[in-house]
Amino acid sequence: MSGYVRHLAEQARAASLVLAGLDGEARRALIEAMAAQLDAQRDAILTANAEDLQRGQAAGLSAAMQDRLKLDPVRLAAIAAALREVAAQDDPLGTVTRRDTRPNGLVIERQRVPLGLIAMIYEARPNVTADAAALCLKAGNAVLLRGGSEARASNAAIAACLHAALRERGLPIAAVSLIEDTAREHVLELLQLSDLIDLAIPRGGESLIRFVAEHARVPVIKHYKGVCHLYVDRAADAELALNLLVDGKASRPGVCNALETLLVHRDIAADFVPRALAALTARGVQVRGCERTRALASAASVDIGEADEADYAAEYLDLIIAARVVDDLDQALAHIERFGSDHTEVIATADAATAEAFVRRTRSSAVMVNASSRFNDGGQLGLGAEIGISTTRLHAYGPMGVESLTIERFVVRGEGQVRHAESLSP
Template sequence: MSGYVRNLAERAREASLVMAALDGDARRTLIERMAQLLEHDGSELLAANGEDMERGRAAGLGAAVLDRLKLDAARIAAMANGLREVAAQDDPLGQVTRREVRPNGIVIERQRVPLGLIAMIYEARPNVTADAAALCLKAGNAVLLRGGSEARASNAAIAACLHQALREQGLPEAAVSLVADPAREHVLELLQLSDLIDLAIPRGGESLIRFVAEHARVPVIKHYKGVCHLYVDRQADVGKALDLLVDGKASRPGVCNALETLLVHRDIAADFMPAALRRLASRQVEVRGCDRTRAFSDQVGQAEDADYAAEYLDLILAVRVVDGIGEALAHIARHGSDHTEVIVTEDAAAAEAFVRGTRSSAVMVNASSRFNDGGQLGLGAEIGISTTRLHAYGPMGVESLTIERFVVRGEGQVRHEESRGP
């Protein structure tokens, strides 16, 4: 080990103590200033991102990765606005979530405190640099960022804005530490630092998540692939179903909350499928279906079993006609990734059965899968979508970057009476 990452982590760990002691108003002001600097330095961010995009195209990166890598004026504005939303949220630190008085008179509180030092390991998505920093700092943590080499210029430019805000407030730049060297060995070093890092959050492709999970000696929140399903129930409104299908699949296919599989109740298939196939074709979506699906069009390819477990991140959709909600739920249980499931129905009982029958981090009733996003769900931004059932599940915002501890208040109570003096 080179010691490069350990040195960064040691300084970041010290900075986490400073952030934990900072009052809520100061943390809010800091993040608001970060948002201002991102907008002020927008041209520098775009220039840096242009370098990454040019290098990515030359390296043959796929369309989905390039889409996640790209910054433009609208995305920079959205990034800054996300930081402002995070800044405006109530301060979670010191919040008492539960309070009770025991028979012996002691008062037991559960109080939110920071996690400490969080390591973010991510690919493409330069916005994660800003989002992760703001969320971690708002929760009183420090963050150690290791972005992918494909976004190194963009990440460095964003980090420069964040560091300027920290300097202006007289705070240690190490509170937002960037692993600038993209060498893979540094990820391995980072994952061994159980004495310094409290939590690692990988965000990227399935291979990255598995690499982190297999090599980490620190706790890991995993965000595996997003195999998201849309189930069109027999009592669905066809117009709603068509709109949710197109939005979920075609609006931005390269993201984790995009639809990958469509399940259609056999009783509505004759009304729904022809129109659905036309709408998908108009958006250049390739459809791979079961035999009952293929009966509606000779343009539908044959779906193999592997197609139903695939995260395409592309304009490809697997389709299956099912006999009922039970078969739909069994299909999701077998092929799903615990990310997002959607039901379209006007039957309240069917909707509740679907909600109870799925265990994914988000379940949508008559709403697009694209809403499983921290910003859309009121978190301002997200540090990732946890598909690991630990202390956080689904989009992780500020509150998910804290933990509850016990605070006990007494007036001299002892557990053993013989402990009392004469």
């Protein structure tokens, strides 16, 4: 190992102790200053992003990756707005989540404290550079960022803004450390630093996340992929279900909360499936269906492909969707259990009992009742931004905001109590 990443991590670890000592107002002002820097340096960031996009197109970067990589004035303004929303949130540090008094008079508190140093490993998403920094700093953590080579110019431009805000306040820029050399061996070095890094969060394609999980000697929060389902129940409002389908699949297909599979109750399939196929094909979506779906498509003079098990397990990240007609709720849930990824499941139904049964019997990190899968996002769920979506059942599950970047510890307050009452006299 070169020691390059260890040196960065040692500096970031030292910076985390400085951050933990700041009060909530100081951290709020710091993140607001970072948002102001992003606004002030908009042109420089967009120029850097254009360089990344040009290089990515020449290298044959997929449409989904290019969409994740792309910044424009609207997206950049949204990043700055997300930072301000994070800044405005209540300070989580020092929050007492529980207080009990024991029979011996000890006061037992559970108190939120920072994790310490967080390593963020991500691909093609320059917004993560700013989002991760803001969330980690708000929770009193330092962050070590390793972005993908496809976004290196964008990440460097955004990191320069974050460093400028840290310098303005006399704080160590190592609190937000960017690994600018994106060589794979540096990721391996990073993942071995169990004495310095408290948590690693990979964010990107399944291959990246599996690589991190397989090589890490530090704790890892992960989700491998987003195979998200919409189940249209027999009691569904058809127009509502169509809107959920179109928004979930076609609004931005290259993201992890996009729909990948449509399940339709057999009692309404004859009416709903042709309408769904028409809405999808009008938006350029390819459909791959089961035998019953294909029969309904043929009757409606729509040509669709045949779906197999690989299609139902796929995260397409593209204008492609798998479809299946199911006999009932039980069969829909069995399908989700087999092919789902614990990310997001959606039910369209007007039957409250069916909706509650669906909620109880799905394991996913987010369950939507008559609402689009696209709402499984930290900003949309009131977190300001997210550092990632966890489908790992550890201390965080679902979109991870500021609170998910803290842990609870015990603080015990006493008046001289001892566990064993021994006499100190001779």
